[in-house]
Amino acid sequence: MKKCYLGVDIGSVSTNVIVMDEDEKIIDTLYIRTQGKPIETIQKGLYKIKERINNEIKIAGIGTTGSGRQLGGIMVGADVIKNEITAHGVAALHFVPNVQTILEIGGQDSKIILLRNGILYDFAMNTVCAAGTGSFLDRQAERMGIPIEEFGDLALKSEATVRIAGRCAVFAESDMIHKQQMGHNQEDIINGLCEALVRNYLNNLGKGKEIKSPIIFQGGVAANVGIKKAFEKILGQEVIVPPYASVMGAIGVALLAKEEVRKSGRTNFKGFEVANSSYQVKSFECDHCPNMCEVVEFFRDKNMVARWGDKCGRWSNVEVKNTKLA
């Protein structure tokens, strides 16, 4: 029996599952769209992974990350529930030990992580605006009727510069429409959008930060070669896209899970049966005080396993049954 570790990254746009063996080699990766249904997506992900990996594999540990990490962690019985910034840092250090800068662009958020001498040194994450994130590109691609997968290659074909305002997604959109009406060709506009996103990212997150090489570019948007080229052009430095760029968060948290299990000696993983259980979420508005917190109750096979969402702890502190599945 081969011992393996699972990493699950439940993001706003995609959910990624990876399988890693004892020697920290990546055996399998899976990238599926979350589509606003994290529970079903996690189940689907685990089910698919189980089908794909060999039965000789024993899961020795599991970790969750991403914005759905708490929910996912409760579902699967995670050994580690870690924020995505730390997870991305850990994974990047694993592949490029001397990495100094990580550019990470996901669906709803983007971050810059600086590392020095192998430790997290500084980071910044976008605050109130989505203009420097993947969903900005997603939206514009949809508007132009181009599959997002082809976006990057089209950008590479561009020969002329078209400058598009990247400060705000709304401004960018009207600017883009204006440029389209002026008759610019599509490749140039797409390239302009890529550069707008990169400019916005660097102006927002890169402000006052020393971007030193080696620079790694990861997250879902790293698959877009147009953005990589735009980064290299604007930074004037080489940007590396590592082999598993889109699932780095999941890899990071699998590494952390391995570490945790080494310390604790056991895993809390509830088994692949999780995929077959039925999960239900109920929510209600607590009327105990004017905060009217939206309390969420999480059921597995009709048993409540967790409750959260209240400010005061009146609901979430209540002991709930949390038994391990057979």
Add this chain to the structure above:
Amino acid sequence: MKITFPHMGNTYLPVKAMFDDLGVDVITPPINSKKTLEIGTKYAPEQICLPMKINLGNYIQSIEKGADTIVVTGSCGPCRYGYFMEVEREILKDLGYEVEIISLEAPDGDIKEFYNRVSQMLETKNIFKIVKTFKNAFGILKKIDEIEEKVLKYRPYEKNKGEIDKIYNHLIDQLRKSTGSKEMLQYIKEAEKNFMNVALEKRQDVLKVGIIGEIYTIIEDFSNIDIGKKLNNLGVEVHKSHSTSGWVLEHLFYESIGRSREKDIRKAAAPYVKTMVGGHGRETVGNAILYAKEGYDGLIHIMPFTCMPEIVAMSILPKIQNDYHIPILTLIIDEMTGEAGYITRLEAYIDLLRNRRDKFQNEKMLSWS
């Protein structure tokens, strides 16, 4: 006359004690909640900062409970706060509420006018009585601030989790129900005794983080997603750079004299900001430097969305981060009630501080630049 006032942290407790001592009818606005914010957002200008939205919500909720007079401290306008009252006056008028508004400030240094406004509010011209009541209320304010400071400092060290919260929540509950400063002092004394008995343990792994930035969002825990408690739960000792008693001292008494801490802050900030940039922008920079010199592991800068003075400070902070080797995280606060995004940032930030501390525990901080 039924007086009301806006919320800012626990300030309502001493304010209520003051009016109770003088026998003035007072209506404390309901504790800040989503409802308050909802009302405020509906009637306040869309682009205004969060504090005004919450203030306005407070007033309307109090008026609905029967208040007819609003008392608020003015500040002669170092930031938009100085104009809140005038804008709010118009908004309330448009909404058809008939209320009297007393703005406690001394316009152009006019002390007589200040006294007139105070005596109008307190329904007495007896200066001795006024001074004595102020003094008592201020005493309570200072005590509560001290307790809050200790709670944020010691919570990560408690042996039995939740013990401090229990005493603290019980105290606030009692203060809420009491009438007058005498009764309040009694309860405070009791709580102080109970705090002394809380078992603490020595922990080497507790980090120290200072909170800098805009005063309202620092003090009012409803607006800052109760950041102090969240950090405490992550094993972090917290100190806030602003307190209400500090503000009162600075604005009502020591402005002209120049208290030593204020002087230190300005002196520290001087190489980066030489003049007042509105609000507490300069103080944010100065406090960041003082905290760094005092050996804090990290700093969290919080401000409401669109706060100009803090935007100025924010643009200077990366320089301080480099010069003093202290990581600074900025959190911009608006009316979002979803906390997940903030929690992710806080957790990652604390991981970062821990990593740095582990790495450099026994060696001198290396210089990157």
